[in-house]
Amino acid sequence: MKRAVFGVGLIILCAWTIVPIYLLALGALGGSDVVYAWPKPFLPLAWSARSFASFLAIEGIWPAMLRSMEVAVLCMIFSIALGAPAGYALARFAFRGANTYRLLILVTRAFPVGILALPLAVTYVRLGIYDTALGVALIHTALALPFAVLVTSSLFLGIPRELEEAAWVFGCSGIAAFRRIVLPLALPGVAATAIFAFVISWNEVFAASVLTVRHKTLTAFLLSVLSESPLQAQLAGGLLLILPSVIFIFAVRRYLFAMWGIASR
Amino acid sequence: MSRTATAPSESPLPLREGVGGRVSRRAALRPYILIAPSLIFLLLLFFIPLVQTIALAFRTSAGAGFGNFGKVWNDLDFFDAVKDTFALVVVAVPVQLALALGMSMMLRHVRRGRDLILWIWSIPLGISDLAAGLVWLAILTDKGYLNSVLFQLGVIPGPQSWLTYETPVVLFCAILTAELWRATAIVFMILVAGVQLVPKEFEEAASVFGATAWQRFCRVTLPLLRPSIQTALILRTVLAFETFAVVLAIGGTNFPVLISQAFIWQNQNQDYGTAAAYAVIVMVVSLTATAVYLVALRPRAGEPA
Amino acid sequence: MRASLAALSGVLVLSAFSVAPHPARAQEVTFLSTQMRPLEEAQRARTQILNGAPVKTTYVPEEPPQLPVHLQADAQGSHTISLVGALHGEFAPLVPMGLLAPLDDQEALLKQRGIPDNLATLAHLGGEHLMYVPWMQATYIMAASKKALQYLPEGAKLETLTYSQLGEWAANAQKATGQRVLGFPAGPTGLMARFLEGYLLPSYTGGTVVNYRSPDAETMWADFKALWAHANPNSTNYNFMQEPLLSGDVWIAWDHVARLQDAFRKQPNDFVAFPAPAGPKGRSFMPVIVGLAVAKDAPNAAGAKQVIDYLLKPEMQVTTLRVTSFFPVVKVAVPEDLDPGMTLEAQAVAQQQAAPDAKPVLLPVGLGSHGGEFDRVFTDTFQRVVLRGQTVHEVVQREAQDMQRVLDAAKAPCWSPDPPSQGTCQVK
Numbered sequence: 001m002k003r004a005v006f007g008v009g010l011i012i013l014c015a016w017t018i019v020p021i022y023l024l025a026l027g028a029l030g031g032s033d034v035v036y037a038w039p040k041p042f043l044p045l046a047w048s049a050r051s052f053a054s055f056l057a058i059e060g061i062w063p064a065m066l067r068s069m070e071v072a073v074l075c076m077i078f079s080i081a082l083g084a085p086a087g088y089a090l091a092r093f094a095f096r097g098a099n100t101y102r103l104l105i106l107v108t109r110a111f112p113v114g115i116l117a118l119p120l121a122v123t124y125v126r127l128g129i130y131d132t133a134l135g136v137a138l139i140h141t142a143l144a145l146p147f148a149v150l151v152t153s154s155l156f157l158g159i160p161r162e163l164e165e166a167a168w169v170f171g172c173s174g175i176a177a178f179r180r181i182v183l184p185l186a187l188p189g190v191a192a193t194a195i196f197a198f199v200i201s202w203n204e205v206f207a208a209s210v211l212t213v214r215h216k217t218l219t220a221f222l223l224s225v226l227s228e229s230p231l232q233a234q235l236a237g238g239l240l241l242i243l244p245s246v247i248f249i250f251a252v253r254r255y256l257f258a259m260w261g262i263a264s265r
Numbered sequence: 266m267s268r269t270a271t272a273p274s275e276s277p278l279p280l281r282e283g284v285g286g287r288v289s290r291r292a293a294l295r296p297y298i299l300i301a302p303s304l305i306f307l308l309l310l311f312f313i314p315l316v317q318t319i320a321l322a323f324r325t326s327a328g329a330g331f332g333n334f335g336k337v338w339n340d341l342d343f344f345d346a347v348k349d350t351f352a353l354v355v356v357a358v359p360v361q362l363a364l365a366l367g368m369s370m371m372l373r374h375v376r377r378g379r380d381l382i383l384w385i386w387s388i389p390l391g392i393s394d395l396a397a398g399l400v401w402l403a404i405l406t407d408k409g410y411l412n413s414v415l416f417q418l419g420v421i422p423g424p425q426s427w428l429t430y431e432t433p434v435v436l437f438c439a440i441l442t443a444e445l446w447r448a449t450a451i452v453f454m455i456l457v458a459g460v461q462l463v464p465k466e467f468e469e470a471a472s473v474f475g476a477t478a479w480q481r482f483c484r485v486t487l488p489l490l491r492p493s494i495q496t497a498l499i500l501r502t503v504l505a506f507e508t509f510a511v512v513l514a515i516g517g518t519n520f521p522v523l524i525s526q527a528f529i530w531q532n533q534n535q536d537y538g539t540a541a542a543y544a545v546i547v548m549v550v551s552l553t554a555t556a557v558y559l560v561a562l563r564p565r566a567g568e569p570a
Numbered sequence: 571m572r573a574s575l576a577a578l579s580g581v582l583v584l585s586a587f588s589v590a591p592h593p594a595r596a597q598e599v600t601f602l603s604t605q606m607r608p609l610e611e612a613q614r615a616r617t618q619i620l621n622g623a624p625v626k627t628t629y630v631p632e633e634p635p636q637l638p639v640h641l642q643a644d645a646q647g648s649h650t651i652s653l654v655g656a657l658h659g660e661f662a663p664l665v666p667m668g669l670l671a672p673l674d675d676q677e678a679l680l681k682q683r684g685i686p687d688n689l690a691t692l693a694h695l696g697g698e699h700l701m702y703v704p705w706m707q708a709t710y711i712m713a714a715s716k717k718a719l720q721y722l723p724e725g726a727k728l729e730t731l732t733y734s735q736l737g738e739w740a741a742n743a744q745k746a747t748g749q750r751v752l753g754f755p756a757g758p759t760g761l762m763a764r765f766l767e768g769y770l771l772p773s774y775t776g777g778t779v780v781n782y783r784s785p786d787a788e789t790m791w792a793d794f795k796a797l798w799a800h801a802n803p804n805s806t807n808y809n810f811m812q813e814p815l816l817s818g819d820v821w822i823a824w825d826h827v828a829r830l831q832d833a834f835r836k837q838p839n840d841f842v843a844f845p846a847p848a849g850p851k852g853r854s855f856m857p858v859i860v861g862l863a864v865a866k867d868a869p870n871a872a873g874a875k876q877v878i879d880y881l882l883k884p885e886m887q888v889t890t891l892r893v894t895s896f897f898p899v900v901k902v903a904v905p906e907d908l909d910p911g912m913t914l915e916a917q918a919v920a921q922q923q924a925a926p927d928a929k930p931v932l933l934p935v936g937l938g939s940h941g942g943e944f945d946r947v948f949t950d951t952f953q954r955v956v957l958r959g960q961t962v963h964e965v966v967q968r969e970a971q972d973m974q975r976v977l978d979a980a981k982a983p984c985w986s987p988d989p990p991s992q993g994t995c996q997v998k
Contacts, residue, residue, distance in 0.1 A: 006374065013368065014385045020446065021388075023410050024400045036817045038424060039413035082303040089299035101300055108311055109500070112507040112551055115527060115544035118537055119317035120310070142310040145303060174295075203393030205510040206524070210531055219395050223510060230813055231406070238399030245391030253384045341950050407804065407819065423748070424819075429803035430957060517807040518758050533758065534942050 021242060027232060028239040035232040061233075064221035065240060067133055068202055071217055074137035075144055075201035076194045082141065083148025084190060088178075090149070091156035102150075109146040113139070117207035124211065131213045139207045144197035155189040156182065192255030199245045318548075321541035333542040340539075342521040350522040350550075352437065353512075354505045357444045361501060362494070364445070365452035369460045370482070383457070389450040397447035398514025402428075405439050405515065430519045440520060443511050448504065452497045459493025460486075495562040502554045506547050523547050599873040600628045602640065603655035605860050606894060607631040618893050623880050625873040627653075634660055641669045645866060652868035653877055658692060658859040661702050662935045665695050671864045671871065672699035676878065679703070683882050684901025686923065688930050693861060696935075696983075696990065702861030703878050706887070706896035709857050710764060711918045712844050713811070713830045718743055718751060718821035719842070728844035729921050733773070733793060736847045740800035740822060752801040753820030756952070757809035761826055763945035766952060768856030768931040769824070770794060773849025777988035778931060779977070782997050783970040790849070791955045791962045798956045806957070815841065826858075827915050831895055834911030843914040845922035852929040854987075855922050860896060891916070929987060936982035944980075947973045970997045 026044055027035050034041065090098060117139055124130035159182055167177035202218075209220040216224065222237040325332030337343055368386060375382055389397070404410045407424040415421045427435045463486055471481045487494075509525040518529075527543035530536045606615045612631045620627045630651075632640055637660055644651045654661075654670070664670050677700055680690045685704055695701045714728075721742035722728075726735040740752040756762040767778050774790035775781035802820055812832040814820035823830070824846065833841055846855050862881065864874045880886060887898035888905055891912065897919050904916045922928060937944050951969045954960045974997050984995035 006371070010371065010375070010382060013371075014382065016446070017385055017388055020400045020404060024403050027403045032816075036408070038408045039416050040408065040410050042410070042413075078306075082306050085299040086303040089296040093296035095293075095296040098296070101304070104307070108307060111311075112503060112524075112544075112547055113311065114507060115524070115547060116311065116314035116318060118527075118531060118541050118544055119314045119321050121531075122537065123314070123317070138310055142307065145307065149303060199391050203391070203396075205393060205395050206507070206528065209528065219393060219510070222395055222399075223513065231403075231817075234399055235403050238396045238403075241396040241399075242392050245393075246388055249387065249391040250384065253380070253387065341953060408817070426803055428807070430806055431803045519806055529758065534946075535939075 021246075024235055024238055024242070028235040030232075032230060032232050035230070035235065060221060060225070061218070061237060061240065064216050064218045067212075067215055068208075068218040070133040071137045071140060071208070072198045072201040074133060075140040076198045078137060078141040079144040079148040079197040080152075080190060080194050083145050083193075084152045086149045087152025087154075088156050090153040092161065105146045105149050108142070113143050114204065114206035116142070117210040120207075121210055130211065131215050133215070133217075136208050136211050136217060137201070139211065140201035140204055141197075143204065143207075144200045147200070148193055148197060151193050152186070152190060155186050155193075159185050189255055192252040195248050195252050199248055202245050203241075318541050318544055321538055322545040324538055333536075333538040336536075336539045337526075337542045337546070340526065342518075342526060346521040346523050346526050349437075349520055350506065350524075353440065353444065353522065354502060354554075357441055357448070358498065358501055358505060360441075361445060361449045361452050362498065364449050365456050365497070366490075368449075368453050369456040370486075372457060373460065386453060387450050389447045390454065392447055393510070394444075394447060394508045395510035395514060397443050398511035401439065401443035401446070401511075402515050428515060428517075428519070433519075436516050436520055440512055440515050443515060444505075444508065447511065448501060448508075451504070452501050455493055455497040455500070456490065459490050463489045491562055495558055498562070499555050499558050502558070503551045506551045506554070523550075597870075597873065598626045598628065599623075599652045599870050599877055600630060600650050601653040601655065601874075601877065602630045602632055602637075602651045604632055604634045604637055604657065604660055605655055605896075607633070611894065614893050619881070619886065619890055620877075622886075624876045625870070627877055638663060638667060638669070641865065642667065645669060649867060649869050651865045652870045653874040654863045654865055655705060655860060656702075656863070657933070658695075658702075658861060659933045659935055661861060661863060662695055664863075665697065665701055669866055670701050671866050671868065672701065673703060673864060673875075674699055676700060676703050676875070679879065679882065683884070685882075685899050689857070689859060689899055692859060692930075692932065692986065696985075702863040703882065704859050704899040705862045705878075705881060706860045706890055706894070707857050707899050707919075708827050708860075708896050709855060709919055709922065710761065710769065710824060710826050710846065711830070711915065711922060712846055713815060713823050713825070713833060714842050714844070715815060715818070715821040716840055716842060721746060728842065729925070731844070731847040733770075733797065733847045733849050736822070737793075737797045737800065740797070743821065744800050750800050750802045751821035752797070753808055753811060753814050753823045754801060754805045755808050755811050755823075755825050755829070756805045756949075757807050760809040761829070762952065763948045764826075764856055764933075765824055766948040767934065767945070769846050769854050770849070771948075772854035772929060772931045772987060773847075773851055776851045776929075777984075778934070779973065779984060779995050780988045780998050782973055783966055784998065786850070788962050788966055791951070791966065794952075795956045795962075827897070827919065828895055831911060831915065834914050835909060836911075838910035838914060841914065843918035845918055845925055845928075848925075848927055853922070853925050853927045854929045854931050856931050856933060857923070858933065859899070932986045934982075935985040937976070937980045940976050940980040940982075943976045944973065947976065973997055 023042075026040075026042070030041075030044070031050065086101075089095070090102065120135070120139060121130060124132075124135045129135040163181050163185075164177045167181050168174070172180065205219040205223060208217040209223050212220045218237065218241055222234065222241065225233065225237075322333055323329050323331070340346075372379065372382065372386075392400075402409075405427050406412075407426050407428075411427075412421060412425050415425070416423070426432070427439060429436070467485050467489070468481050471485050476484065507524055509522060509528055512520055512522050512525055513528075523543055524547055527540045527547065530543060531540035601620070603615075606612055612629060616629050620629055634656070637654075637656060641651065641654070641664065654664075661670065677690075680693075680700075680703065689704045689707070690700075693700055693702050693704055712731075718739070721739055723735050723738040723742065726739065731739075736752075740750070743749070743751045754760075754762055754765065771782070771787065771790060772778055774793075775784055775786040781787055802814070804814070804819065808814055808820075810829040810832075811820065811823040811825035812830050815823055815830070815833040816836060830843070834843065846853060862878050864871050864878075868874055881890070882900055884898070884900055884902040887900050887902055888908075891897055892908070895912065895915075897916060904913055904920070908916070923930075934941060934944055947969050950972075951965055954965045954969075955962050977995050977997070981994050983993065984991040988995065
């Protein structure tokens, strides 16, 4: 009996997560017929080639999506480029100021970073990078960086120093040892961190909206047309917003679990 | 990541004991060189904008002063924004904590399909608050799925508005539901990792001594989860004060929150000073909440840190 | 790497800001415009409207806030711009800056093409000389689903509707169907402020500013609050009324022609368009006028005037209507082969302008960067009185003080139909 209740509870919790996304997809891919229909159909009977085509033809969505990709890829690259070396330093060296640095990183994580986009908008205009993918990617990197540093630091801690030392004994320089011994071992975890940075950037709304005008990311685009476009365009945008990150999270699910665990210590 | 289990490294070696006992100047500088780019980056993109936000909030057309805060005070929606923001956070965060705790405990007892369930329950991690808002908008809108179900059950006569200013409580519940749906996964992930670290031996010992499941949970598991709970609460609360897209998507301007007001003043009114004033208020509130958690959930004597 | 990227982007942005790519020659005209900015619209302007101009025209779109800056820089430096296209309100600040050339020699053209006197007067921008030539106009009208027509009160006609008849109409529909079918764009980016400033308030008080505190204004708010009882509460989320009309959530709506056109285009047989209702002091409406002006020291003023003449030809006005959905200012018959949805709107626009009790009200002039604050006075009053049920008298008194503050900060004189003022406009 207890097991049955437990099982039902599990199923309800799983359905609670999945069914709303399914309903979104129904509306997004069904077009205006489904969105205006009353009462709503619960099966994808209204999906047709026409509704798919109109879904794909919504104006402005694809450029926005490409821009979101651009920003997220840049964020990914910057976070790893800045964060991995720092993580390595924290893992391998006990230097003066290490704890202060670690605290600093934690402080930035406990902070609503998106609102810093407000003064950055002015700075960006002066630098000429307002309304560009680069500008948005920079603030997103600030969001993802603490995470990248802390996780890569735990990652490198998990790779035995003895392996590197063995390479040194055999004549490899520090950097070569890193490249040939540590990096391949750390790569899966670093890749997972990179993907998580991608998702953070992909989903961010406030800074992206403040920092773009004509070249919006998908989130900024959707927010700006939220009340102007027909409901099915909004739902379609929502679906496009959800799918890539869900796929990415699926790809890194095993590392995800380990990473959240490590980063929360 | 089984490698962490087989060969955990100790903490980093002090610099003095480099290979061969030599410490060159270059080696001593190496960690600083490695962290320098990130430090410079954070300086430029975090600390300086932080100071600028505060400066912006206090800058008015008549020099430095509280003018922008005055505009905030006189803003038609300010009091509602404060009330709504706190209402949302005060209700959502504890409920999510309880829900996530429950889910973590349940997961412990799952043997088959654990990975699948873990993945399904973590899907919302990849969903932005804007998308979550759109999902629940589709469900709760006048001609949406909820009303379709209620209509076919004969509960309502026709399309019903739940999301207008006429039904503020229902609107609040709608936004709350969307937030619960989306953000519980964040808390859940942190707690699940923490739960893995709780040694089963303590609980087994407690049950040997006759403790019930509830007593085991309260007296043994919860205290051991304290650091994870603290982290989860800090992260979730800070994020809660920041979420505005889900509120805008579902409630529009019928449910103002502090951060959506900041956005509106920047975007529609082009008034960066007042937007910054709102942002500073959000910052202060988040930091206060963080400080409260750090103090209230401090590890007590005798517990693992 | 990032620094050089930023520098590169900076250089690219700066170069994009530099004025017209080729030096101005006497036989070319550079046309700077704040309208038709998005890429596709600008392309349409080039390929469908300007391609037949008597003088080769280079079309340069510009963001409205940049217009004065751009013209100033041009006047002091490169002298490339000859023709300027912008909204009435965007021209107003350019006159004291001395950036526009007087166009008195065009007055004959206005009369010849049948441009209405009220528009011609506005084009003087309050001074002696004609400062721009009206080019095209848009306005705000009412739309209704044919389903609603059966509930019209006895004896009421769409073209001569009053606000009280509108209320009866919505009440009849609500009694019969149980639904609130009236809708207004009261969402965050909806144009509710324009409705209140240009349609509702002047219909009761004769102006937008001066009589804001008067007993007439208080009557108006009380009446509107009663009208709102029949409005769909989702109106606070509506920004473009075409959506709720198409989905059937709203049967009677007010909005800008551009924000209603989808409804008329997609289902022209299901909707009717008609002028705004009238209040005790007339049928106020707000024309949004786009005009053409010649830059002060234009390199090719003669060429610019030829282009103006060309754009004002009846055939070009009709082409412009097809391409941009902005309506003609000249006297021209609505063509029969026009998109049926466009025809509906064009008829309503013409009816509204030609109504015997029609009173054009200008968009606020001279508010500069305070335009948003001015609009907020109206929407805040609306929120307080209609949505939150606060006392009309107190709210109006308080908001009138805010309005005076905004006017003082902008140093804006009164604008039509308020009587002209010496100095800053005063709320009585």
